[in-house]
Amino acid sequence: MTAIRIGIKKSLKMQGKQIKQLTKQPFLLTLILLILIFFFVFAVYPIFQVLKIAISGEEGFSLSNLKEMITNHAFLRALWNSIRLGIISAVLGTAVGFLFAFAITRTEMRGKKFFHLMALLPIISPPFVIALSMILLFGKNGAISNGIFHLANSNIYGMGSLIFIQTLAFFPIAYMNLRGVLESIDPSLEDAALNMGASRWKVFKTITFPLALPGVFSALLLVFIKSIEDFGNPMIIAGDYETLAVQAYLQIIGMYNLSSGAFFALALLIPAFTAFLIQKYWLSKKSYVTVTGKPSQSTIKINEKYIVYPLFVLCILATGTILLFYGSVAFGSLVKVWGIDHTFTLDNFKYVFTLGFDSIKNSLLLATISTPITAILGMIIAYLIIRKQFIGKKLLELSTMLPFAVPGTVVGIGFILAFNEKPLALTGTAFILIITFTVRNITTGIEAGTNSLRQVDPSIEEASTNLGANGIQTFFKVSLPLMRSALFSGLVYSFVKSMTSISAVIFLVSVHWNLITVSILSQVEGSRMGAAAAYVMILIIIVLIAIGILQLVVNKLGPAKRRK
Amino acid sequence: MSIVEIKSLPVQLNDLLKVFPANAGSEEQTAVNHIDLEIKAGELVTLLGPSGCGKTTTLRMLAGFEQPTDGAIVIGNENVTNLPANKRDTGMVFQSYALFPHLTVYENIAYGLKIKGLKRNEVNKKVKSVIELMQLDELIDRQPSHLSGGQQQRVAVARAVVTEPKVLLFDEPLSNLDAKLRVYMREELRKIQQNLNITSLYVTHDQTEAMAISDKVVIMNNGNIEQVGTPTEIYKKPISQFVANFMGKANFLKATVKSIDNGIITLDFEGYTMHVDNKDDHNFKRDNIVHCMARPEFWYVNENGRYQGKVLKAIYFGSFVEYEIQIGQQRITFEDYNHISNGVYKQDDQITLDIRKDTIGILPYDKNYDENNNER
Numbered sequence: 001m002t003a004i005r006i007g008i009k010k011s012l013k014m015q016g017k018q019i020k021q022l023t024k025q026p027f028l029l030t031l032i033l034l035i036l037i038f039f040f041v042f043a044v045y046p047i048f049q050v051l052k053i054a055i056s057g058e059e060g061f062s063l064s065n066l067k068e069m070i071t072n073h074a075f076l077r078a079l080w081n082s083i084r085l086g087i088i089s090a091v092l093g094t095a096v097g098f099l100f101a102f103a104i105t106r107t108e109m110r111g112k113k114f115f116h117l118m119a120l121l122p123i124i125s126p127p128f129v130i131a132l133s134m135i136l137l138f139g140k141n142g143a144i145s146n147g148i149f150h151l152a153n154s155n156i157y158g159m160g161s162l163i164f165i166q167t168l169a170f171f172p173i174a175y176m177n178l179r180g181v182l183e184s185i186d187p188s189l190e191d192a193a194l195n196m197g198a199s200r201w202k203v204f205k206t207i208t209f210p211l212a213l214p215g216v217f218s219a220l221l222l223v224f225i226k227s228i229e230d231f232g233n234p235m236i237i238a239g240d241y242e243t244l245a246v247q248a249y250l251q252i253i254g255m256y257n258l259s260s261g262a263f264f265a266l267a268l269l270i271p272a273f274t275a276f277l278i279q280k281y282w283l284s285k286k287s288y289v290t291v292t293g294k295p296s297q298s299t300i301k302i303n304e305k306y307i308v309y310p311l312f313v314l315c316i317l318a319t320g321t322i323l324l325f326y327g328s329v330a331f332g333s334l335v336k337v338w339g340i341d342h343t344f345t346l347d348n349f350k351y352v353f354t355l356g357f358d359s360i361k362n363s364l365l366l367a368t369i370s371t372p373i374t375a376i377l378g379m380i381i382a383y384l385i386i387r388k389q390f391i392g393k394k395l396l397e398l399s400t401m402l403p404f405a406v407p408g409t410v411v412g413i414g415f416i417l418a419f420n421e422k423p424l425a426l427t428g429t430a431f432i433l434i435i436t437f438t439v440r441n442i443t444t445g446i447e448a449g450t451n452s453l454r455q456v457d458p459s460i461e462e463a464s465t466n467l468g469a470n471g472i473q474t475f476f477k478v479s480l481p482l483m484r485s486a487l488f489s490g491l492v493y494s495f496v497k498s499m500t501s502i503s504a505v506i507f508l509v510s511v512h513w514n515l516i517t518v519s520i521l522s523q524v525e526g527s528r529m530g531a532a533a534a535y536v537m538i539l540i541i542i543v544l545i546a547i548g549i550l551q552l553v554v555n556k557l558g559p560a561k562r563r564k
Numbered sequence: 565m566s567i568v569e570i571k572s573l574p575v576q577l578n579d580l581l582k583v584f585p586a587n588a589g590s591e592e593q594t595a596v597n598h599i600d601l602e603i604k605a606g607e608l609v610t611l612l613g614p615s616g617c618g619k620t621t622t623l624r625m626l627a628g629f630e631q632p633t634d635g636a637i638v639i640g641n642e643n644v645t646n647l648p649a650n651k652r653d654t655g656m657v658f659q660s661y662a663l664f665p666h667l668t669v670y671e672n673i674a675y676g677l678k679i680k681g682l683k684r685n686e687v688n689k690k691v692k693s694v695i696e697l698m699q700l701d702e703l704i705d706r707q708p709s710h711l712s713g714g715q716q717q718r719v720a721v722a723r724a725v726v727t728e729p730k731v732l733l734f735d736e737p738l739s740n741l742d743a744k745l746r747v748y749m750r751e752e753l754r755k756i757q758q759n760l761n762i763t764s765l766y767v768t769h770d771q772t773e774a775m776a777i778s779d780k781v782v783i784m785n786n787g788n789i790e791q792v793g794t795p796t797e798i799y800k801k802p803i804s805q806f807v808a809n810f811m812g813k814a815n816f817l818k819a820t821v822k823s824i825d826n827g828i829i830t831l832d833f834e835g836y837t838m839h840v841d842n843k844d845d846h847n848f849k850r851d852n853i854v855h856c857m858a859r860p861e862f863w864y865v866n867e868n869g870r871y872q873g874k875v876l877k878a879i880y881f882g883s884f885v886e887y888e889i890q891i892g893q894q895r896i897t898f899e900d901y902n903h904i905s906n907g908v909y910k911q912d913d914q915i916t917l918d919i920r921k922d923t924i925g926i927l928p929y930d931k932n933y934d935e936n937n938n939e940r
Contacts (some may be wrong), residue, residue: 025648459662462629465649466656467676467727477675481666 028471032390035381039399041424042439046414047269047406053417054266057259069263074242079267081242082228085159086271090224095218096167096318097174099351103311105182106208108303111315118319119172121326124543126500126517128232129536130165130538133325135237136332136533140557141339143328157239165233168321170226174219181215182208200302214283221279225272229407231503232517236524244268245409245503252507262417265410276405291366333533348534356519356531360538363516364431367498367546370437377438377492378445379483383475385446386453387461404443408503411440416507428510436505437498445490452486453479488554496545499539568693570762572605573640573730575626580635580786581600582621595621597787598635603731603780608754610774613784614810619767620735622784626765627733628652628917639712639730655724656733659740661716663708669696669719676727696721697756712743717749732757734766738773750777771811775799783807799859801925805933808857808925809932814932815896817856821848829926831856834892836871839921848926855933857925860886860899865906869918875909889915 021308055160057065069075104112112249122130138145138156145154185208193203209216238246244264250442252261302308333349335342352360384390403411415436419426427434456479464474480487502517509518524531582596583712596618603609611619617748624630626637628649632639636670644652659880663672673694677687695701698718717737724732737753738746754777768774774781783790783798783806791803802808805816819833824842831838833856840856848854861884873889873896885903898917900906909915 203919457660457662459658459660460664462627462649463656463658463662463664463723464675465629466627466652466654467723468653468679469675470648470650473679478664478666 015386025471028388028390031380032384032388032392032396034378035384036392036396036399039396039402042435043399043403046418047402047410048169048414049417050262050265050269050410050414052263053259055185069260074247075264075267078244078247078264081159081241082268083271085162085166085234085241085243086224088163088230089170089227090220092163092167093223093227094174094178094216094219096171096314097176097223098216099311099314100171100175100318101178101182102208102493103308103315103497105179106302107308107311108301109308109312109315116317118322119175121172121322122169123172123176124496124500124547125540126232126502126520127169127230127324127535128236128502128521128524129329130169130325131161131233131236131522132529132532132536133328133332134161135524136328136529137325137336143339146339155239157237157241158277159238159241160242161237162234165237166223166227166230168318168325169230170223171318173226174223177219177222178212178215181212181218185211200304200307218279218283219282221275225275225279225407228268229272229409229503231409231506232521235521244478246408248409249506252338252390252416258413258417262413265407265413269410272407273405277389280401280405286459287348310421329533329536332529333537335530338529338539348530349538351531352534352538356523356535359514359516359519360535360542362430362513363539364542366433366437366513366515367495370434370441370498371491372497372523374436374438374442374486374494375445375487378442378490378494379449379480379487380475381442382446382449382453382483382486383479386450387458388480401443403439404441408440408501408505409507412504415504426554427508428512430509430513433505433513433515436508437494440501440504441494441497442490444493448489449483452483455483484554488550491550491554492547495504496543498542499546568697568725568728568760569761570725570728571730572763574605575603575731575763576636576638577601577622577626578636578638580622580625580637581633582618582625582630583633595786596625596632599784599787599789601782601789601792603763603765605631605763607758607779607834608764608777609780609782610766610768610778611782611784612768612771612774612810613790615769616786617784618787619769619784623733623735623765623767626731627654627656649769651804653727654731655727655729656731656735657717657720657724657737659736661708661720661737661740663716663719663723665708665734667708668704668768669700669706669708669711672708672719673700673723673726676723679788680727694722694726695757699782714745714749717741718752721753721756725756725762730763732760732762732764734764734768737766738768738769739770747771747776755776776810781853783810785810795937802857803927805855805927805930807855808927813860813897813899815858815860816927816930817858817894817896818934819854819856821850821852821854823850824848828921831926833871834894838870838893838924840924840926841922846926853929855927855929857927858896858919858923859870860897861901862923863896863898863900863917863919864902865900865915869916871917871919873914873915873917875911875915878909878911880908885909887915889917891917 001393055066073371100115103109134156135142137143138154138161140146140156141153142156145151145156189211190203190207193207194200198206228243229245231249234241234243234246235249244267248261248264248268251257251264332338334344334346336345381396381400385393415432417429418424420433426435460482461474461478464478469477500517502521505515506518506521509515516535520532520535520539523529523535578600578601580596580601582594584593584595586592599618599622601609601622611622613619620857621630625632628644628647628651632645636643638644639653644790651855658745664675666673670691672690676686677690682690695704698721700715700718703711703715711719720737738749741749750773766774768778775798778795780792781795781798782792785806786846791798791807793801799805799811800909802811802814805814808814808816817829817833819838822830822832822837824830827842829840829848831844831854838856855892871891873891875887876890876895877888880888884899887898887900887909889898
């Protein structure tokens, strides 16, 4: 008993010391408090608002109301539709992504670099571009449906199209993940199996695939999340295949029914968040992949024709489809009336630059403001999480993860609910859009930052402290330059997402602050496909230029090779 | 003489305690258990002990990287216990060197001076003089990744001393070097330390390194200080079996105290009469069973020697021959460095040994270190 009491006393004393240590660093303490408050107000609180209003409604909690909501046919249909779509897209997207990753990491094949670059295209463009060009190609006036097969009334709206589009849009996510996993499987394991007489197929079945399996599950969950929280594609092409994200939007914007919208959003939150938690906390521990830091000697890659050719055909098909879809958008932006009058014109661009330039300007401005804030704040938080001991660290980690793990629709609704009234009447301002970008996009930077900081020997920072530098000096002179690549990916991710995402901001745009993605969607809804296509082209070009500029900026920050 | 001038100050650790609080999966841990230690001005003291003995924690508390749970750290006349690490004015050489990978050698060395806000030409002067001292002239524009281990080591030392710290701290600085370079660098380090006359605390788990470099060696075990002394004292007269074993090979001979005179303790060892100098304070009494500690190389072959034994095993190592010898019921290890004149004995040969009475230490008997368990 006494031993325990002494133990408790001691540990209380330690806690006291920890706090005392912190109070000696008032700057650090203030910083941590500010960050915690920021994420509490702009991440935890809005999501809590969604939960509250979804369950209790606007008039207060009643069980019968809740029961009515749950048993509502429209709701159940949307829920089932979303989940079914999520599962099918996840399976197809992961399968294509896996084969793609296998082909690129494990075989001798021509054009690997090209395939890789093509797969990045859907990642850096707005997710609903593919839905747009689906209409261009297979719609009523579609280049293929009408132009080649002369179908007068082709109906592409519905689940089939949606599955196809999501597979194409999200397989690159599975590919990027699985590529990392496959690359980090020690090739000498496969060599060992081959050495013991296993065939290529046997090696794949008994070694490669089982080792990649946690990664495969992880990719399945990621694509599942992406699919069910996808707003743009279903909005454009789902037809009467109702999904949760779209229904939540329609309930709120179309019918002004906040509580019903929040309820749909909550239904979306639960599977998405569950999948996220499984992926993050359970699967990541199951991984067999160990990073040794020792570059493994690459083994002889597969070049048997019967394996390479089919994979090659698949890669060609996938990238060909991407090229076809993005090519159509490019073409569509340069012709008078798609499907009818294919004379070359710059009218679409003229239209966008004269009538719709504001939203481009706004997107660019807000993304430019939020990107450095997001990336640097992300690095600071990563530094705090890895290097500092403080009470509430877990809380900070969770609250920074929340707006990323939660579907954009939920965040958007949460922000309207939370910030529509005083004291924080922020809806309709640029400020709320910047905050949305920041909280939604910071997680990737934090993850990259923590990962790269884990590789940095803490004694390097201790050396700086030992030489007299304080925490801020150490961070900017030593830690940040060493997190350069993480900073870069944080900047790029945050810029690209700020420019291309739609599901959260669509609830928050206003007459004064409209954004490019929302403009594109309204052009599509108004069937002005040429203008929509022109917008998309401008957006993609902006993103590519920005990535180039960021690369230059980040290179400035670190050691350019000073050696001759 | 040189631009880098160091004021030598003594260091005191008073009743220092460090308890790491219980964490998920690990219990509360006392890493350093109320230790007292004094380092005189300009002295190099080594903390030596197995991993987990608290030596690195002690060093890190002195640097300010760990906050003591209790106790005080005094440098010169200043109590620095609550001073943050960047205000401590200590220079540390890290095990991994911890050179800033994104800065050149010059920038690494200048870092601390720039932080202090020195003017550029002053920074330049000081860096230049340290670069000369450490013979780094040709490397100043290189990145740390383009240096060899020994060069990195030198840069790390240069970076630590250029700010003229009050204390120099070494955290196993040689453990990443290969054996030959280690010997060379430890002599270098010692030379620089003595030239600068800088008070230093040195952590290592390598007892030869500790003996070669230190004015004073502190043996630590389980958060406690076992013994403090000069390298000779610690090697020849360890105060416990643990210290004896840690400092090198040791025979622990089980013997019985027969008589205690002013000058000499007489013991019975396997029927032989053994004399040991009686100097230390002890409370052994007649008929006590004790351990006599004798290093393997303290024995010597002597035809008129006192102890008759049989060779159980003989291994030829070149510079010496290692024997395992049965004397009565006990086995001892004997290393003969005079095998050229003594000749090499073979298994089952009879051998007559002797040992000087001033080289044997008497320790309380500990059955964990009984001779028959002493095959390390």
